[in-house]
Amino acid sequence: MAFTQRHLLGLEGVPAEEIGAILDTAASFKEISERDIKKVPTLRGKTVINLFYEPSTRTRTSFEIAAKRLSADAVNITASTSSTTKGETLADTARNLEAMRPDAIVVRHPAAGACHFLAQHVSCPIVNAGDGCHEHPTQALLDLLTVRERCGRIAGLTVAIVGDLLHSRVGRSNLHALRALGARVRLVGPPTLLPREFEALGAELHTRLADGVRGADVVMMLRIQRERQSGHFFPSLDEYSQYYCLTEEVVRLAQPNVIILHPGPLNRGLEIASEVADGPYSVIMSQVTNGVAVRMAILYLLIARSKAEDAAEIEEAAEPPRRRGGGRA
Amino acid sequence: MSARLLVAGGTVVDPVAGTVGPADVRIDDGRIAAVGPSGALGEDARVLDARGLLVLPGLIDAHVHLREPGYEYKETIATGVRAALAGGFTAVACMANTNPVNDSGAVTQFILDRAAAAGGARVHPIGAVSVGLAGEQLAEFGEMQRAGIVAVSDDGVPVMDAGLMRRALEYARLFDLPVVVHEEDRHLAAGGVMHEGLVSLRLGLRGVPAAAEEVMVARDLALAELTGGRLHVAHVSTAGSVALIRAARARGVRVTAEATPHHLFLTDEAVAGYDTNAKMAPPLRPRSDVDALRAAVADGTIEVIATDHAPHHRDEKDVEFEAAANGVIGLETALPLGLRLVAEGVLDLPTLAARLTVGPARVLGLPGGTLAPGAPGDLTLVDPERRWRVDPRELRSRSRNTPFAGWEMTGRAVVVLVGGRVVHEEERPLAALRSAS
Amino acid sequence: MSTAGTRQVMDAQAIHRALVRIAHEILERNKGTQGLALVGVRSRGVHLAQRIRQALHEIEGGAPVPFGVVDITLYRDDLDRGLQNPEVKGTDIPFAVDGARILLVDDVLFTGRTVRAAMDALVDFGRPQSIQLAVLIDRGHRELPVRADYVGKNLPTARGEQVHVRLDEVDGVDEVVIEGA
Numbered sequence: 002m003a004f005t006q007r008h009l010l011g012l013e014g015v016p017a018e019e020i021g022a023i024l025d026t027a028a029s030f031k032e033i034s035e036r037d038i039k040k041v042p043t044l045r046g047k048t049v050i051n052l053f054y055e056p057s058t059r060t061r062t063s064f065e066i067a068a069k070r071l072s073a074d075a076v077n078i079t080a081s082t083s084s085t086t087k088g089e090t091l092a093d094t095a096r097n098l099e100a101m102r103p104d105a106i107v108v109r110h111p112a113a114g115a116c117h118f119l120a121q122h123v124s125c126p127i128v129n130a131g132d133g134c135h136e137h138p139t140q141a142l143l144d145l146l147t148v149r150e151r152c153g154r155i156a157g158l159t160v161a162i163v164g165d166l167l168h169s170r171v172g173r174s175n176l177h178a179l180r181a182l183g184a185r186v187r188l189v190g191p192p193t194l195l196p197r198e199f200e201a202l203g204a205e206l207h208t209r210l211a212d213g214v215r216g217a218d219v220v221m222m223l224r225i226q227r228e229r230q231s232g233h234f235f236p237s238l239d240e241y242s243q244y245y246c247l248t249e250e251v252v253r254l255a256q257p258n259v260i261i262l263h264p265g266p267l268n269r270g271l272e273i274a275s276e277v278a279d280g281p282y283s284v285i286m287s288q289v290t291n292g293v294a295v296r297m298a299i300l301y302l303l304i305a306r307s308k309a310e311d312a313a314e315i316e317e318a319a320e321p322p323r324r325r326g327g328g329r330a
Numbered sequence: 331m332s333a334r335l336l337v338a339g340g341t342v343v344d345p346v347a348g349t350v351g352p353a354d355v356r357i358d359d360g361r362i363a364a365v366g367p368s369g370a371l372g373e374d375a376r377v378l379d380a381r382g383l384l385v386l387p388g389l390i391d392a393h394v395h396l397r398e399p400g401y402e403y404k405e406t407i408a409t410g411v412r413a414a415l416a417g418g419f420t421a422v423a424c425m426a427n428t429n430p431v432n433d434s435g436a437v438t439q440f441i442l443d444r445a446a447a448a449g450g451a452r453v454h455p456i457g458a459v460s461v462g463l464a465g466e467q468l469a470e471f472g473e474m475q476r477a478g479i480v481a482v483s484d485d486g487v488p489v490m491d492a493g494l495m496r497r498a499l500e501y502a503r504l505f506d507l508p509v510v511v512h513e514e515d516r517h518l519a520a521g522g523v524m525h526e527g528l529v530s531l532r533l534g535l536r537g538v539p540a541a542a543e544e545v546m547v548a549r550d551l552a553l554a555e556l557t558g559g560r561l562h563v564a565h566v567s568t569a570g571s572v573a574l575i576r577a578a579r580a581r582g583v584r585v586t587a588e589a590t591p592h593h594l595f596l597t598d599e600a601v602a603g604y605d606t607n608a609k610m611a612p613p614l615r616p617r618s619d620v621d622a623l624r625a626a627v628a629d630g631t632i633e634v635i636a637t638d639h640a641p642h643h644r645d646e647k648d649v650e651f652e653a654a655a656n657g658v659i660g661l662e663t664a665l666p667l668g669l670r671l672v673a674e675g676v677l678d679l680p681t682l683a684a685r686l687t688v689g690p691a692r693v694l695g696l697p698g699g700t701l702a703p704g705a706p707g708d709l710t711l712v713d714p715e716r717r718w719r720v721d722p723r724e725l726r727s728r729s730r731n732t733p734f735a736g737w738e739m740t741g742r743a744v745v746v747l748v749g750g751r752v753v754h755e756e757e758r759p760l761a762a763l764r765s766a767s
Numbered sequence: 768m769s770t771a772g773t774r775q776v777m778d779a780q781a782i783h784r785a786l787v788r789i790a791h792e793i794l795e796r797n798k799g800t801q802g803l804a805l806v807g808v809r810s811r812g813v814h815l816a817q818r819i820r821q822a823l824h825e826i827e828g829g830a831p832v833p834f835g836v837v838d839i840t841l842y843r844d845d846l847d848r849g850l851q852n853p854e855v856k857g858t859d860i861p862f863a864v865d866g867a868r869i870l871l872v873d874d875v876l877f878t879g880r881t882v883r884a885a886m887d888a889l890v891d892f893g894r895p896q897s898i899q900l901a902v903l904i905d906r907g908h909r910e911l912p913v914r915a916d917y918v919g920k921n922l923p924t925a926r927g928e929q930v931h932v933r934l935d936e937v938d939g940v941d942e943v944v945i946e947g948a
Contacts, residue, residue, distance in 0.1 A: 013532065022854075029838070029857030038891045041841040071841075092648050112650035113534035114604030133652070135534025170534060198528040232520075301841075301855070308847050 004302045007310075008127040010116045011136035013177040020178055024146050027291065027298035033070055034293055044073035047104040047304055052094075053130070054080040054110040059265060060130055060140075063289070064107045067296035073104070091115065095122035104304050108132070126303035128296075134168045140264050141174035143295040145182070147287050148219055151260045156183030161213045161255075163189040163245060164223025164272055165234070167196055171264050172223055176204055189213030190245065193234040210245050215254045221262045222247050225272045238271060248274045252282060260284045333359045335750050336371060337709060340380025345387065345684035346700050355385055357707035360749040365701050378745070378752070380711055386683050387699050388420025388708025388748065391661060392588060392690035393485070393510075393564055393636035396422070396453070398444060399437065400429025405641040405728045407441065408448040410661070413639070413727040415754035417661040418743025420708040421452035422639075423694055426463070427486035433458035433469035435477035442478050450753040451746075452708075454480040454694060459498045459509060465489050468498060475505045480694045483510035485564055490516055492549055499550075499559030508560040508586070508693060511550050513571070514611060518542035523652050525598040525613045533601065535651060538613055540568040547571045551578040554585055562693050563587040565638050567612040569622030576631045586693045588634035589623050591660055591667040592733055596620075600733060606647045606654035607733040610640065628677040633689040635682075637664045641729030659727045663720060665712065666739035673740070707750035716742040772947045773931075776922060779941035782903065785919035786815070789901055790822035792917050793870065802896070804833040804862055808873040808885050809840075814936045815903055816872035833862040837871075842884035864893030874932040876902040879913030904943060906930050 004022055006015065033041055049068040053061050061077060068075035089097075091110075095118075098106060105126045108116050113133035120127045131137040149155055160179055166172045166188050179186050180203045188195060188204045195206055207213035214220055225241060235241045252259065261273075261283045269275045278285060335357040342353040342365060356363040356371040364371055396410040405413075407424075414422050424441065426432035432441065438455045445453035457474035459482045461467045471482055482502060489495045489511070502509050519542040524530050526537025547563060551574055554561040563575060566587050575587050592610070597617050600608035608614060626632040640657025647654050668682045677685075691699025698706045720737045722730035746754035777785070797803055800823055807816030813836050824831050836859045871885055886898060901917035906924040922945065924930060929946040933939075 026855045029855045032857060032859065033841075036892060040891070042887065043841040043843075043846065090645070090648075091650055110650070112652045114651040117604045118650050133534050134536075173532075173534060196531055198531045201528050202532070298855075305846060312848050 004306055006303065007307070008116070008120050008129075009138050009299055009303060010120065010127065010129050011177070012138045012141055012174045012181070013136065015178075015181065017181045017183075020142070020145070020181060023142055023295070023298055023302065024149060026302060027142070027146050027295040028150075030294040030297045030301075031291070033297070034290065039070050040072055041070070042072045043301060044068070044071035044104070044304060047073040048102070049073045049075050049300060050098060050103045050106045051075060051077045051130075052098070052106055052108045053078065054108075054115075055131065057109055057131075059289070060109065063292045064128075064130065064296050067293050067300055070293070071297055071300060073300065076103075091118060092122055095119050099123040099125075104307075105300055126307050128299055128303065131170055134170055134173075136174045136177075137170040137264075138174045139292070139296055139299060140171045141178045142299070143288055143291040144171075144175055144221060144262055144264070145178055146291045146295055147262060147284050148260065150287070150291075151284055152218060155179065157185070158218040159185045159187065159216060160219040160221065161187045161189055161217040162221045162223065163210065163213060163247065165194045165225055166190050166199065166223070167194045167234075168226070169223050175221060176202055180204075187213045187217065191235055191241070210247075210251055211254055214247075214251055217255045217259060219260055219262065220247065220252070220255060222273045224264065224266070225268055227268075242271050246270070246272060246274060247277050249276055249280070252277055252280075262288055264288070333750070334375035335378060335707070335747075336375040337378045337380050337385055337711070337747075338368065340383045340385040340711065342385045342701070343679050343683045344701055345680050345688045346702070348680040350679050353385075355701065355709065357709075357747070357750040360707045360751070362701055362703055362705045362707055364703060380745075382713065382715075383744065384679075384712040384714050386710045386712060387687040387701050387705070388746070389418050389665065389686045389710045389743075390421045390423075390690040390694075390696065390699055391417075391419045391637050391639065391664065391686075392423045392634050392694055393590075394422045394424050394639040394661065395427065395486075395641065395657070396424040396441070397641060398428065399440060403728075404643050407444040407453065409726065409728040410639070410641075411445065411448045411451045411453065413659070413661040413725065414451045415746050416726040416743070416756070417663070418665045418710040418712065418746060419451055419661060420710060420746055420748050421454060421696065421698060422661075423454040423456050423480055423690070425456050425483060425485045426458040427484075431458050431462050432456075432479075433461050433463075433474070435470070435473040438474050438477035438479055451748060452698075454478070454696065456481045456483050456485070456510060458482065459484045459489055460494065463487055465491055465494060468494070468501060471502060471505050471507060475507060479507070480696065481508045481510050481562065483512070483564070485510060485512040488512050488514045488516060488546060492553065495550060496553045496557060499553055499557040499561065503557070503559050506560075506695070508562045508695075510562045510564050511546070512564050513543045513546035513550065514538070515542045515545050518545065522613070523609060524601050525615050527598060527616055529598045529601060533604065535601070538611075540570055540615065540619070543568050543612055544570040544574065547574050551575070551583055551585060554578070555581070555583045559584065561585045564636070565590050565593065565612055566623065566626070566632060567593050567615050567619060569619045572622050572626045572631060576626070579631065586634065587626075587632045588636040588690075588693075589627055589632045590636060590638045591664045592658055594620065594623055594627065594635075594671065595667060596733060601651075604651040605733070606649070606651055607658060607731055607735070609651065609654050609656055610638070610658050611656040624671070624676045627671075627685060628681065633685060634693055635664065635668060635685040636690065637661055639727075640731075641727055642731045643729060647731050657731070659725070659729055659732050661727065662725050663732060663734045663737075663739070665743055666741045667734075669712075669714065669741035670739075707747060709747040710743050711745035711747075712741060713744045714741050716740070716744070718742055773944045775942055775944050777920060777943035779935075782919070782941050782943065785903065786818050787822055789917045789919060790819050790826055793819070793899075793901070794823065794827060796916070797868065800827060800829060800832050802866075802868045803870055804835065804867045805870050805872060806835045806837055806860065806885070806889065808871065808881060809836060809838045809856055811932055811934055811937060812873035814934050815874060819870075819872060819901065833867075835860040835862060837885050837888045839881055839884040839888060842887045844880060844884070858888060860889075860892050864889060864895050867893075867895050869895045869898045870901060871898055872901045874903050875930050876900070876905045876913070876915050876918075877908060877930075879909045879911035882913045883911055903932055904930055
């Protein structure tokens with residue numbers, strides 16, 4: 002099955018077969034991280050730029066390791082060290098990078114649509130590592146890989162996603178992908194953080210945590226950002242935690258073999274109780290492992306595809322014009 | 331040059347009478363003298379051949395941003411006037427959010443001086459409601475009116491202080507000035523960059539709910555009712571606002587309203603792909619709001635179509651969506667879009683003409699907008715068959731931020747007369763003039 | 768079952784005989800299966816390796832030879848030439864490569880680049896004592912200094928011709944056909 006995406010800007014609208022292809026590829030990349038020599042020469046000589054406008058150690062490190070395990074050269078640019086602090090526009094940064102001919106750019110930016118914008122200004126594949134509140138596709142992919150590994154499938158599962166859905170790019174990406182693959186998705190959170198329009202995207206909405214988690218096969222907890230308090234979304238972290246923290250008591254309402262995911266970093270005691278995060282149902286560490294494999298798969302598929310496209314263009318340009326009608330015998 | 335001009339052989343659209351039919355228009359000494367059947371208006375005039383063209387009173391755009399003084403890199407009064415003429419407008423009313431703000435007679439005078447130097451279309455400045463648009467203290471309406479303003483408005487920003495708005499409506503009565511309001515509750519809109527709905531949810535962009543506009547419309551209607559002042563609601567964008575305005579009108583509140591062509595054609599879906607040329611305030615709304623606006627424009631609840639022409643430099647639009655400046659240009663696309671509304675059966679030609687002529691003229695108290703004898707000799711001649719494609723690089727405005735790039739349009743203003751003089755012609759040579767023998 | 772322009776060069780029986788002969792040769796040259804490990808190159812090399820493994824077991828008995836699979840997609844040297852369908856099925860070497868005598872199995876030996884890639888993959892897992900190569904078909908036109916230790920059939924071909932190995936496990940039939948240019 003051909004992988005047709007030119008960039009990975011999001012999972013909305015990506016066909017289920019292609020999501021499956023990414024997961025399959027990622028699964029086969031996992032064993033590389035188990036070897037002694039955790040490297041394959043596939044992307045040798047290719048340059049992957051990590052352009053991070055938001056602080057993020059774990060995602061950036063995950064992408065860096067992914068690139069290096071494929072023998073690519075990974076370059077990290079963070080907003081604090083780049084010329085953006087001197088007020089360089091995104092467009093100019095894009096042009097400067099393009100002039101250095103990278104083979105892929107991984108971008109994290111606080112503005113939704115920043116990756117779409119960059120994709121218009123550079124010619125190499127763009128990987129969205131999180132653009133504002135819009136999408137975080139590699140996170141959702143690693144979440145899906147983890148679920149598939151533990152539950153054997155995605156279709157037909159009941160998945161509860163709990164937290165600040167309004168602002169969550171992880172929530173959106175997961176919703177799109179889970180629905181595409183046939184899961185039942187419940188979104189759980191306070192009314193101020195749960196826009197009704199999510200129903201139009203195929204989710205069931207719950208404002209009571211117990212109702213949302215009851216009978217679920219998978220529970221995904223989202224990070225609460227402490228800065229959200231200033232928007233009057235909830236009166237205090239205490240009150241939020243009182244009603245939406247995933248405690249052992251709540252976990253008991255789910256399926257007996259439930260798995261619990263969290264994109265990290267954890268706010269222990271706020272959105273998830275420590276005992277649950279460290280407990281037997283938590284697959285949080287698997288998520289991190291799968292993260293590297295998923296990112297390796299994405300870099301590989303996008304760069305391989307873009308090279309195939311380049312090669313096809315060169316071939317077309319080099320071919321002599323064909324004659325119409327019957328050829329020579 | 332002869333003081334008598336006969337615009338002959340065209341199809342005259344009379345927005346007041348509501349008629350469309352073949353007729354000649356005679357202009358004497360810069361004023362409309364008469365409208366009558368062919369051949370009946372005397373031979374002793376130069377003739378302007380209007381065969382095949384629609385003849386309308388000069389179009390008036392009640393809401394533009396000319397950016398001068400202070401933001402000349404986006405547009406100047408001269409380039410704005412050129413864009414207006416290219417769009418068929420004989421007069422524009424320009425907003426006060428310049429730099430310095432037009433909150434004084436001096437700035438009003440400056441604008442008028444620049445307009446006189448540019449020549450061509452008439453420019454009617456709108457003065458600020460509050461000093462510096464800060465929403466704290468009334469600007470000097472009287473001084474500004476003596477200098478030449480036709481209305482007051484803090485457009486660009488809302489007047490959040492209801493107490494100030496109340497006093498503004500009352501005080502403006504002394505000068506019979508309409509108060510033009512930009513309706514947007516700052517707290518509800520807080521950081522929103524497009525309409526709050528399914529599209530904003532999918533795109534991960536913060537939204538502005540329809541309620542942000544409607545609570546302010548409701549508030550100001552109540553204040554207009556309280557004070558007996560004249561309220562004109564700028565760029566109405568929601569069905570809810572339309573309903574509030576309609577009900578208030580029925581109660582006798584002195585309210586008028588305008589809608590922009592982009593709000594009559596585009597929905598929030600236009601933001602897909604994060605196109606910054608779909609970003610403006612108020613934002614584009616869903617289909618149901620567009621339909622309600624169209625119905626309101628048709629039935630007269632909204633009696634003015636105004637472009638809210640808002641030029642922005644490329645550097646301010648070629649950025650990530652949330653950082654992009656709000657606004658789109660509109661002077662050169664308004665007329666063909668209006669004709670498209672007629673073609674789609676939303677309203678008839680005289681009604682469209684009224685929304686762009688007598689409607690704005692009445693709201694702003696301007697002498698033009700009609701074909702009545704004695705009215706200024708301002709006419710817009712339109713080739714209703716002319717097909718053209720919107721190419722941003724060919725627009726006369728200094729800025730290129732149009733959401734209609736690439737659109738195939740039918741209809742274009744080809745001759746514009748102001749005060750009986752041809753001030754703009756579009757690649758159509760004047761027919762040979764016949765003078766009195 | 769050949770179409771115009773193709774001709775069959777081996778049928779099911781020929782393939783079977785060749786594999787049995789290869790198994791005997793392996794046992795002869797290595798003096799048994801001690802220390803041997805079979806690694807099939809995806810995808811048809813895997814099935815051939817399974818058959819050889821089975822044959823070795825039938826002839827000599829004893830414990831079945833350790834078995835692994837190598838996917839060379841990630842070791843190819845032609846990423847820039849454009850892969851039509853970059854599908855990665857995965858490499859699985861469940862035994863220690865250090866010190867092992869590896870028997871690499873593939874269906875067709877042509878330019879030698881696939882074998883080189885397979886060897887690159889293997890040495891990433893450890894340091895084998897030796898690597899031998901068994902192929903069903905050697906069609907010539909080497910571009911690298913690679914040679915097979917065990918060959919099912921030597922098949923002289925023109926460069927533009929294509930050799931298709933079809934196996935029952937995958938294609939429902941056992942045969943080798945050559946397709947003319």
